[in-house]
Amino acid sequence: MRFVLLALVSVLLAPASQAAPVPKEILQKFPDYYPLLPGTEWEYLAGEIAVTVKVKDYTEKAGVRTGVLASEVNGAEVATEAIRVDETGVYRTHINGTKIEPAVLILKFGIQKETEWATKCRVGAHKVDFLFKLDGLEEIEVPAGKHKAVKVTGSGTIAGTETQTEFHFAEGIGIVRLTYAMGGQRTILNLKKYTAGKAEKK
Numbered sequence: 001m002r003f004v005l006l007a008l009v010s011v012l013l014a015p016a017s018q019a020a021p022v023p024k025e026i027l028q029k030f031p032d033y034y035p036l037l038p039g040t041e042w043e044y045l046a047g048e049i050a051v052t053v054k055v056k057d058y059t060e061k062a063g064v065r066t067g068v069l070a071s072e073v074n075g076a077e078v079a080t081e082a083i084r085v086d087e088t089g090v091y092r093t094h095i096n097g098t099k100i101e102p103a104v105l106i107l108k109f110g111i112q113k114e115t116e117w118a119t120k121c122r123v124g125a126h127k128v129d130f131l132f133k134l135d136g137l138e139e140i141e142v143p144a145g146k147h148k149a150v151k152v153t154g155s156g157t158i159a160g161t162e163t164q165t166e167f168h169f170a171e172g173i174g175i176v177r178l179t180y181a182m183g184g185q186r187t188i189l190n191l192k193k194y195t196a197g198k199a200e201k202k
Contacts, residue, residue: 033107033150033169034083034090036067037197042174044189045143049073051189055197056080063087068094090169098124107152107169108134123158130156130163140168140177142190147176158182172196 040055050073057068064086071079082094090107093100101122108117115134122128132154139148149168156163161183168177176191 032085032172034085034174035172035197036065036083036085037199039195040067040174040197041193041195042191043193043195044178045192046187046189050192058197066093095123100128104128104130106132106154106167107150108132126159128156128158130154130158138168142176142192144176144191144193147173149176 036055036058038055038058042053044051044053052072054070054072055067056070059066064084066082066084068080068082070077071081080094080096081092084091084093084103087109089105089109091103091105093103102119104119104121105117116131118131120127120129132152135151135153137148137150139146141147147168147170149170152167152169154165163182164180166177166179167175170176173191173194175189178189180187
């Protein structure tokens with residue numbers, strides 16, 4: 001249970017592996033790398049532990065999409081987070097109802113030359129100081145299959161604790177692998193199953 005909370009609070013890189021350069025068309029404009037429609041569900045495996053992430057609330061206004069995601073272990077909700085997607089990128093805005101100030105940019109859109117961005121924020125009383133990097137495009141295999149994924153890595157401190165994270169985003173699916181190391185512990189979540197949500201009928 002603790003690893004889920006750490007993953008969500010850890011807004012973020014891990015040891016860099018070899019990845020192909022990201023094609024120019026992806027650098028200029030990202031497709032949907034974080035679906036947030038109602039009913040969207042991701043099932044992950046962290047070793048033998050199953051973690052399910054569900055979109056429990058969704059709004060869209062003026063091109064900005066926001067989703068509240070709930071993480072469950074053994075059917076019990078253990079954490080929530082809020083994700084916002086706009087024309088500039090994917091942001092994490094809340095953890096367990098606590099506002100992240102300012103919101104953390106975890107995937108940047110429209111990158112032309114600079115592929116790194118820094119963030120300094122607070123989650124309640126905790127300070128977060130991180131450097132992210134768009135590390136490339138690589139094909140990875142998880143229980144849900146093979147995916148060509150954009151890799152974003154980051155490293156820094158959370159409440160003074162050295163933390164490293166690594167995200168793999170697949171088009172139309174979202175995070176297919178999340179790796180993070182915090183306080184001497186390393187955890188990898190691999191996607192087992194993805195269920196696409198549907199737009200609500202008006």
